[in-house]
Amino acid sequence: MGSPRWKRLCLLVLLGLAFSLLFYGHYYGAESPTSPRRPQQETLQLPQAELPQDTRSHHLVGESASKRGNQTKDSSKEESAYHHKEKSSLCPRSLKSKVKNDPTFGKQFDFDGPVLMWNRHFTSEMWKKLKERGVPYGWRGLPQAVISSTLELLKNAANSRLFNETTSPDGCVRCAVVGNGGILNGSHQGKEIDAHDFVFRLNGAVIKGFEADVGTKTSFYGFTVNTMKNSLIAYAEYGFTQIPQAKDIRYIFIPSDKRDYLMLKSALLGIPVPEGYDKGDKPQKYFGSNTSAEKFKLLHPEFMYYLTERFLKSEIINSQFGHLYMPSTGAIMLLTALHTCDQVSAFGFITDNYRTFSDHYYELEKKPLVFYANHDMLLEAELWKKLHQAGIMKLYQR
Ligand SMILES: *[C@@H]1O[C@H](CO)[C@@H](O)[C@H](O)[C@H]1NC(C)=O
Ligand SMILES: *[C@@H]1O[C@H](CO)[C@@H](O)[C@H](O)[C@H]1NC(C)=O
Ligand SMILES: *[C@@H]1O[C@H](CO)[C@@H](O)[C@H](O)[C@H]1NC(C)=O
Ligand SMILES: *[C@@H]1O[C@H](CO)[C@@H](O)[C@H](O)[C@H]1NC(C)=O
Numbered sequence: 001m002g003s004p005r006w007k008r009l010c011l012l013v014l015l016g017l018a019f020s021l022l023f024y025g026h027y028y029g030a031e032s033p034t035s036p037r038r039p040q041q042e043t044l045q046l047p048q049a050e051l052p053q054d055t056r057s058h059h060l061v062g063e064s065a066s067k068r069g070n071q072t073k074d075s076s077k078e079e080s081a082y083h084h085k086e087k088s089s090l091c092p093r094s095l096k097s098k099v100k101n102d103p104t105f106g107k108q109f110d111f112d113g114p115v116l117m118w119n120r121h122f123t124s125e126m127w128k129k130l131k132e133r134g135v136p137y138g139w140r141g142l143p144q145a146v147i148s149s150t151l152e153l154l155k156n157a158a159n160s161r162l163f164n165e166t167t168s169p170d171g172c173v174r175c176a177v178v179g180n181g182g183i184l185n186g187s188h189q190g191k192e193i194d195a196h197d198f199v200f201r202l203n204g205a206v207i208k209g210f211e212a213d214v215g216t217k218t219s220f221y222g223f224t225v226n227t228m229k230n231s232l233i234a235y236a237e238y239g240f241t242q243i244p245q246a247k248d249i250r251y252i253f254i255p256s257d258k259r260d261y262l263m264l265k266s267a268l269l270g271i272p273v274p275e276g277y278d279k280g281d282k283p284q285k286y287f288g289s290n291t292s293a294e295k296f297k298l299l300h301p302e303f304m305y306y307l308t309e310r311f312l313k314s315e316i317i318n319s320q321f322g323h324l325y326m327p328s329t330g331a332i333m334l335l336t337a338l339h340t341c342d343q344v345s346a347f348g349f350i351t352d353n354y355r356t357f358s359d360h361y362y363e364l365e366k367k368p369l370v371f372y373a374n375h376d377m378l379l380e381a382e383l384w385k386k387l388h389q390a391g392i393m394k395l396y397q398r
Pocket of ligand 3: 247248249290291292294295
């Protein structure tokens, strides 16, 4: 194509690959007898042996823009179960009104579709539809038994929504989403972050020693099993030795692989993972001893599809690495918050001046931000900037 943007992207992808390979080499060079076979890397990394190549490609390309909820809604008798109900907010300054009045974002956002998946969504129509699409947008190549036995355990009303109606006096649910970007080092945003009703964190969310900058409160922890386990390995040296655990923490599973369904099911049952890549893993090690269904949330593959189509449809999708692409964990959490909360502030997310900062806030020496081939961080940066400029969310910048 020859356009500068295209060239930049190619470069990016190649750079990302190079970095991944470098890290791979570095990682395997390092002594680490207990570590599993994965390098730290936020890639999908589907075990090739487990899934044939074609199930790994997401095939966003060529599918028509998603009409979120449409098809499924028609086929679902449980309309109220499908739509989540936090929508009719009493908050006078909800981001929804800002979105509605914005010429661009008004067309992109659809607040009526599902964000989370729970057992009532698992209809034969849903199966038929999602088995045509690869992860994380569907279930192609995944055994129906794994999907159905997992989803049937998500039968608590708490599995259908992130949180209950607000108890805030003004009726506004205020959320902070905390990425792990170096911009937070020395930011003193801890108090500000903790002042929100709900705080979302993800992956290698180191807190100890950084309370003043990132706060201490955690309401939601978002991850894929792959990114979670990689974070425990890669950031152990910075003190990330355990997934945040507390009575009030809820875990948001991103359905990026069969592994996520198997781990979720095992967590809900309180048993070791019975098969596959994580066989034998005890979910309690990650999520604590409370296996109550309320603790666990699963993002809807339709939501994954919608947010990628509408907000982060990267040119990488059309490249040879298209099958690896998906939005970053941070992006998925931030978009989740934007579709459920009334007010959203993003901390530790990529900004224009990202080169000024280290990759993560907890590194002791400055490291450049790593661009992996499977994410489009510059596209994400553009989105956050535009959402900030439109007044839809507040992006922490310095
Ligand atoms: C819903 O989908 C049908 C086809 O599946 C289409 O004809 C209709 O226009 C869609 N409606 C909306 C509101 O998107
Ligand atoms: C949560 O919401 C449900 C219905 O929306 C309601 O019955 C319940 O009392 C609310 N509060 C709590 C703490 O569950
Ligand atoms: C388990 O977690 C749920 C949800 O946070 C909570 O309501 C329940 O009290 C917890 N149970 C125990 C035994 O801590
Ligand atoms: C974090 O901030 C401190 C003090 O502001 C600085 O000395 C240190 O170099 C920073 N760390 C990184 C990785 O940039």
